[in-house]
Amino acid sequence: MSDRRLAWLLLSPALLVLGTLTVYPALWVLWLALQYRIPVFGISRWAGLEHFAFLAVDTRFWNAAWVTGVFTVASVALEGALGLAIAVALRGQRGGRRTALALLLLAWALPSVVTAKMFEWLYHPAGGLVNFLLGGRAINWLGDPAFALPSLILADVWRATPFVALLCYARLLTIPPDLYEAAEVDGAAGLQAFTRITWPLVRPILLVTLLFRTLDAIRAFDIMFVLTGGGPAGSTESLTVYAYRALFQTLQIGFGSAIGVVVFALVMLVAVLYLRVIGRQEAAA
Amino acid sequence: MAPRPARAAAAGVSLPLLLWLVWALLAGGCGERPVAGAPITLVFKHAKILGPADPVPGLLRRFEADHPGVRVQSEALTWSSDEQHQFYVINLEGGSPPFDVMMLDVIWVPEFARAGWILDLTPSVAPAERDAHFPSAIEPAMQDGRLWALPWFMNVGLLYYRADLLAKYGFRPPETYDELIEQVRRIRAGERDPTLDGYLWQGKQYEGGMVNVLEALWANGARLLDDAGRPFPEAERAREALAFLRGLIESGVSPPWVTAGDEELTRRPFGDGRAIFLRGWPYALDLFELPDSRVRGKVGVAPIPRLRHGPVGAASTGGAHLAVSARTRHAALAVELARFLTSETAQRAMTEGAALRPSRPALYRDAGLIARDPSLPALHGLMLRGHPRPITPYYLMLSTTLQPEFSAVLVGRKSPERAMQDAGAQVQHLLRSVTP
Numbered sequence: 001m002s003d004r005r006l007a008w009l010l011l012s013p014a015l016l017v018l019g020t021l022t023v024y025p026a027l028w029v030l031w032l033a034l035q036y037r038i039p040v041f042g043i044s045r046w047a048g049l050e051h052f053a054f055l056a057v058d059t060r061f062w063n064a065a066w067v068t069g070v071f072t073v074a075s076v077a078l079e080g081a082l083g084l085a086i087a088v089a090l091r092g093q094r095g096g097r098r099t100a101l102a103l104l105l106l107a108w109a110l111p112s113v114v115t116a117k118m119f120e121w122l123y124h125p126a127g128g129l130v131n132f133l134l135g136g137r138a139i140n141w142l143g144d145p146a147f148a149l150p151s152l153i154l155a156d157v158w159r160a161t162p163f164v165a166l167l168c169y170a171r172l173l174t175i176p177p178d179l180y181e182a183a184e185v186d187g188a189a190g191l192q193a194f195t196r197i198t199w200p201l202v203r204p205i206l207l208v209t210l211l212f213r214t215l216d217a218i219r220a221f222d223i224m225f226v227l228t229g230g231g232p233a234g235s236t237e238s239l240t241v242y243a244y245r246a247l248f249q250t251l252q253i254g255f256g257s258a259i260g261v262v263v264f265a266l267v268m269l270v271a272v273l274y275l276r277v278i279g280r281q282e283a284a285a
Numbered sequence: 286m287a288p289r290p291a292r293a294a295a296a297g298v299s300l301p302l303l304l305w306l307v308w309a310l311l312a313g314g315c316g317e318r319p320v321a322g323a324p325i326t327l328v329f330k331h332a333k334i335l336g337p338a339d340p341v342p343g344l345l346r347r348f349e350a351d352h353p354g355v356r357v358q359s360e361a362l363t364w365s366s367d368e369q370h371q372f373y374v375i376n377l378e379g380g381s382p383p384f385d386v387m388m389l390d391v392i393w394v395p396e397f398a399r400a401g402w403i404l405d406l407t408p409s410v411a412p413a414e415r416d417a418h419f420p421s422a423i424e425p426a427m428q429d430g431r432l433w434a435l436p437w438f439m440n441v442g443l444l445y446y447r448a449d450l451l452a453k454y455g456f457r458p459p460e461t462y463d464e465l466i467e468q469v470r471r472i473r474a475g476e477r478d479p480t481l482d483g484y485l486w487q488g489k490q491y492e493g494g495m496v497n498v499l500e501a502l503w504a505n506g507a508r509l510l511d512d513a514g515r516p517f518p519e520a521e522r523a524r525e526a527l528a529f530l531r532g533l534i535e536s537g538v539s540p541p542w543v544t545a546g547d548e549e550l551t552r553r554p555f556g557d558g559r560a561i562f563l564r565g566w567p568y569a570l571d572l573f574e575l576p577d578s579r580v581r582g583k584v585g586v587a588p589i590p591r592l593r594h595g596p597v598g599a600a601s602t603g604g605a606h607l608a609v610s611a612r613t614r615h616a617a618l619a620v621e622l623a624r625f626l627t628s629e630t631a632q633r634a635m636t637e638g639a640a641l642r643p644s645r646p647a648l649y650r651d652a653g654l655i656a657r658d659p660s661l662p663a664l665h666g667l668m669l670r671g672h673p674r675p676i677t678p679y680y681l682m683l684s685t686t687l688q689p690e691f692s693a694v695l696v697g698r699k700s701p702e703r704a705m706q707d708a709g710a711q712v713q714h715l716l717r718s719v720t721p
Contacts, residue, residue: 233544
């Protein structure tokens, strides 16, 4: 009993912080989402589930959900594949590892707003490096609905791949070299060594990393906001940008909160799914 | 359990209390407490006025000379209209705004009036003073039958054309868009210049894009909202108007990049002689007539053409109004200042010194002003035909909600039918939120 008490006592600061910084605002947003609230006009009345009923048939919402989904799946898949490849390559590299690591860190260390601004110049239709490298074409990367979302995904992949690479690399360093030597003696080398040794050992950490990346990608805002503002014609408007427009541009606090609640639910759902997969893996191991 | 809510409430109270304490300390330390004999300071918040000579400082000194003991401090707003609006909302909703008289974009006046941020000017402005402005400048400053702001300067959408090119091919300025398209086709065929564009306008997803869409709707006799606030009462005409705008791009009459074009991005190529027609505001005229302009003396202005069902010259009006903060400590003086700055004397100085057009019809017939600016009589007719954008406190909400839908039509991501359906659903949701 006194152990339990001590446990609660020791947990209480963390619980208090979580409670005031996470649970309380989350409940408050949920409460706001059930109301019509536009403070500027003194509007504040009960809406019940009307915002959610509207979202269910709101094409702009479904477009934003689609954009968020495509952005998340594509950027996380690319970051996972590239990150792992870079980690394996780093491990096999003999010289210059420090330099490579430092360069990787640089991309990750930049605030994403800065990254976005940098890509804005890279993608510039007239003076951008990307078009220059493509032989002086005049592709309007951010202004053409067909290219805008892929351009954003590429910027996010550039920024976040190092994060995946570094975590995987750290795991690779802890795999004892004798495992590979033994495998080689048994005649397993190259691809087989990767599928039989590297992959099973790196998979758990990769999953956790991708969990982080997925949650970040669902909540991504700065890249869209800086590079396209959600345009052209809504082709890059994610759920977070839609929520921002409702909350801060048109000051519909209730409706914007409803979108926020959906994003929150989505994040929780994805987190639970990931944790299940990770849990099952641990049980199998 | 009982004390908990109380404690939570105390915690909730403590932050505003703390902020109030900080404010009280600061205000006590450096605030301007009216001391007997000390001058009263009015703060006038406005965007920087461009043009040959900024007339505002001179006008303010004149006001000070007429009102001994009063000092007017002029403070500049940021450039972008969105940022200006955000600045006002934060400062006005937050409590005591650090300004007395403020410049407002015409589309914000009903919103600010409904929010209770600006003073009702009805008692201070005689009917004759009100009627000296264009009706389309006064209407958007009215809300619930009261007057909330005075027009400072005015804008109207118009069609710029290359008078030299039209004359060369024997054309008169187009009255219908069919004529415009035909003229573009013939002139481009004759000039054989692949860098010469046809018709430039503003199709970017922003307020200016909204203005262009509204003008297309009006040009076809369609409205955005009916009197009850229902969207697209003339649905078929609205559909035609949207399809027409998209068609301009598909047929090559307008280059594809107009879907990202704002005022300056479209004004420049026309000013470089690389387009035959441009939809713009009057300010561009002064730039086209600068000594080093490539189109100097070659530009004409005409009313916005019409589509099948609408009138010629159904252009959007715009411009700036002056309003007085509801929290000003010197209401009478602040109203005086707003009235002085919108008076005939002040508007004349603005027209002479800055590239702005007055909201008073009398000044368009003023021989002295016409001698300096020969475009005034032509602009007078255009101003009279201009329409205000929908006058509602929710205009900005409405516009930002609709812009992505219209933009989707212009870039070809949605059919006009589809966009109108989606826009209608969003407008209805919006109106449900604001009507009890």
